[in-house]
Amino acid sequence: xxxxxxxxxxxxxxxxxxxxxxxxxxxxxxxxxxxxxxxxxxxxxxxxxxxxxxxxxxxxxxxxxxxxxxxxxxxxxxxxxxxxxxxxxxxxxxxxxxxxxxxxxxxxxxxxxxxxxxxxxxxxxxxxxxxxxxxxxxxxxxxxxxxxxxxxxxxxxxxxxxxxxxxxxxxxxxxxxxxxxx
Numbered sequence: 001x002x003x004x005x006x007x008x009x010x011x012x013x014x015x016x017x018x019x020x021x022x023x024x025x026x027x028x029x030x031x032x033x034x035x036x037x038x039x040x041x042x043x044x045x046x047x048x049x050x051x052x053x054x055x056x057x058x059x060x061x062x063x064x065x066x067x068x069x070x071x072x073x074x075x076x077x078x079x080x081x082x083x084x085x086x087x088x089x090x091x092x093x094x095x096x097x098x099x100x101x102x103x104x105x106x107x108x109x110x111x112x113x114x115x116x117x118x119x120x121x122x123x124x125x126x127x128x129x130x131x132x133x134x135x136x137x138x139x140x141x142x143x144x145x146x147x148x149x150x151x152x153x154x155x156x157x158x159x160x161x162x163x164x165x166x167x168x169x170x171x172x173x174x175x176x177x178x179x180x181x182x
Contacts, residue, residue, distance in 0.1 A: 003046040004082070010039030011089050018096070021134050024152045024159025029134035036093050043090055059083045096135065103136040108147035111173035112164035116153055119178050122162060126155025133159075144169055150181065 017031025046052050060083075103109055116122055117129050133152025140147040147166040152159060165177040 003042045004086075006042035007039050007046065007086060007090075010035045010037070010042060011086075011093070014039060014093055018135070021152070024133055024154050024161075026131055026154050032096070032134055036097065039090060039093065043086070056083060056087075060087070100134055100136060103138075103140060103149070106140045106147070107171060107173050108140045108166040108168055109136065109149060109151075111166050111168075111175055112147075112149050112151060112162075112178075115164065115175035115178055116151065116162055122153065122160075122178065122180060123155075125158075125180060126153060126160055127157035128155060130154050130156060133161075138163075140166075141168055147173075 012035070013031055014035030017028045017033075017035055020028035021032065047056070113132065123129070131154045133154070136149055136151055138147070138149040140149060145168060147164075147168065149164045149166070151162050151164060153162050161181040163177070163179045163181050164175060166173050167176050168174075
């Protein structure tokens with residue numbers, strides 16, 4: 001039970017970090033990473049117990065009989081709901097981190113960051129660029145094509161989201177538009 005509470009506490013810290021990140025709070029990524037580390041460590045420790053693995057397998061494995069499968073869909077026991085919710089939350093946390101790492105590793109993101117840091121209009125509005133939000137939305141290409149990113153920018157006066165449109169060809173990226181989103 002102690003490990004389940006630790007997992008829940010880590011998920012709550014993670015969600016607090018995500019909420020603060022969407023509000024462009026500086027250093028919110030520390031909460032996101034700390035919550036993830038705590039949650040995954042506790043989940044790993046929980047999973048090491050043989051009884052817990054059996055409980056997880058029973059919860060996630062569908063029954064063979066179709067009628068039992070349908071009944072299982074509407075089985076709202078707290079133990080079942082807590083296991084399912086925890087698995088979904090941990091998977092969602094993994095998606096947030098993977099998405100952020102993948103977006104940050106692209107040339108389009110690097111080009112956008114450089115363009116934002118040197119854009120006089122954005123600097124006049126928000127002050128000197130201090131940092132960027134952890135989560136990035138949009139889509140990007142791997143070297144050729146069109147990328148559209150929404151990047152949270154934290155300045156000395158305020159934070160804003162900047163929509164960056166980047167065109168790439170053979171690894172050369174050019175920012176075509178930077179728009180401050182209201």
